[in-house]
Amino acid sequence: MLFGVVSSNRGVASVIPMFNTRQLVAVFLAVLVLGSVAGVATAQQGPSAGGAVVIDEGETYTGDLEAVGGSVVIAGTVTGDVSVTAGSVVVTETGEIGGTLEGVAGSVTLEGAVGDDVSIAAGAILVRDTAVVGGEMEAAGGDVRIDGTIAGDVRVGAEELLVGPNADIGGALEYDAATATIDSDAAIVGGATRVNDIGFSGPTIFGAPFQDGGFEAPVIPQWVFAGYWLLANLVLGAIVVLVAPQFAQRVTGLGTKKAVRSGGTGLLLVVAVPIVLLLLLLTIIGIPLSFAGGVGFLLALWVASIYGALVLGTWLxxxxxxxxxxxxxxxxxxxxxxxxxxxxxxxxxxVVVLVGLGAFALAIRGESGDEGDDGVSATDEGPQEGTPMA
Incomplete structure (x- = not known):
């Protein structure tokens, strides 16, 4: 049967690119969305849910298995293909996949048998000496270790590659790795070749191929994205100002007159809130609270960026x-x-987001600017001599 248990996610990509604020928010939201649906398995025979997706030893799952979960463990038999997106994926020594294995995960451990090709991307990939792959293997990850039997060619893009003494590769090995260690006892029929910028189709996630630890997607000019985001922010900003003008006035007053205090408060929240959410994630009861809180915090960051822009424009x-x-x-x-x-x-x-977030939090506490009129002017008549601005 398929049943759910709680499992902690592990494994991260070894190379983390620098993101601007909006990209960081987008990535965090994607992770939370994946986590909030953790444990949902969809296959030809219907869905199942849980913190983990497990095929028990001795159990046979007929057909293709598509699973999303905190962890996916295959200790039994899957007659078709397996496609996974999870924190960790384990195919135990008793596990057997009749078709292909394809997935994106924090970590992947392969100990059992896969009848056809393997195409995986993960922070850590381990193919133990008991593993048998009947086809080719493509792997993209931070740390890739191969010590099993693979009938076909192997292509690897990694930060660190280790080919152990028990590795038996029936085809050629092509790899692009910062550091690579190939044991002299490893059997590689087609030889091992280091190449630059290796490319392969790889697994898919959100409909896009995953190549060399990244997504291959259509190139969209940055100005198009910037224009779209500007339009979305203008709409949200208009809603914020129209729905709660007095609150927006107080937030803007705090941001302009107590900028240092607001920025410090925002920095404290940016550091403290994710820590609290991660601590909640470690408890069974706190998992849904962590996901809900994470989504709420992301929305708060977006609104805070609007208030930050309002503060910046007011000051200018x-x-x-x-x-x-x-x-x-x-x-x-x-x-x-x-x-x-x-x-x-x-x-x-x-910095603008920090000021907006801090002023937002202080306004919720009931604080205001030092002076009597600390916010957005009630009138929008144009130039007004000596009028405080928000």
């Missing part, structure tokens, strides 16, 4: 003694969009 317009909340919103968001194309612009964006 105040230099010209101009007070208009809509102009401030548009100007702030436009400046943030332009910063995407400026070296070190991401640092400024990050």
């Amino acid at each position: 317009l105040s230099l010209a003694d101009y007070a208009n909340r809509w102009a401030a919103l548009a100007l702030g968001l436009f400046v943030l969009a332009v910063l995407d194309f400026v070296p070190l612009g991401g640092i400024v964006e990050f």
Whole structure:
């Protein structure tokens, strides 16, 4: 049978690219979405759910298995292909897959038999000496270790590759790795060749091929993405200002008059909240709270970026003694969009988000600016001499 148990995710990519604030939020959201549906298995015979997807020893699963979970363990037999997206994937010594194995995971351990090809991408990939692969193998990962039997060719893109003494490769080995160790006792019929920028089809995730530890997707000009994001932020900003104008006024007052305090509060939240969410994730009861809290925090970061843009635009317009909340919103968001194309612009964006997040949190606590009128001007008439701006 298929049943669910709780399992911790492990394994991360060895090379982590630098992201700007919006890309980091997008990646974090994708991880949370995957985690929130952890344990859902979909196959020809119907769905099953749980913290992990397990095929017990002695159990036979007929057909193809497509599984998403915190962990996927195959100790029995799957007659068809297996496609997985999980924190960890293990095919035990008693596990047997009749078709292909394809997946993206934090870690993959192969101890049993796969009748056809293997195509996997993971932070850590281990093919033990008991493993038998009837076809070819393609692997992209941070740490790849091969010590089993593979009938066909092997292609590896990794940070570190280790081919053990029990490895028996019936074809050729092509690899692109920062460091590679091939034991002299390893049997490689077609020989081993180091190549640069190795490419292969690899597994698919979200409909896109996973190659060399990254996604191969259609190239979209950065200005298109920036324009789309600017439009989305303008819509959200208009909603924020129209639905809660007095609250927006208080947040903007805090951001402009208590910028250092707001930024410090925002930095504390950015550090503390993820730690709390990870601690909750370690407990069974806290897992749903962690996912819900993570999604809520991401939404808060997005709203905070809007308030941060409003604060930035307010400050810039105040230099010209101009007070208009809509102009401030548009100007702030436009400046943030332009910063995407400026070296070190991401640092400024990050500071703006911190100020917006901190001011947002302080406003929820009931704090306000030092002066009486600390927010967005109630009127939007244009230049107003001496009028505080938000």
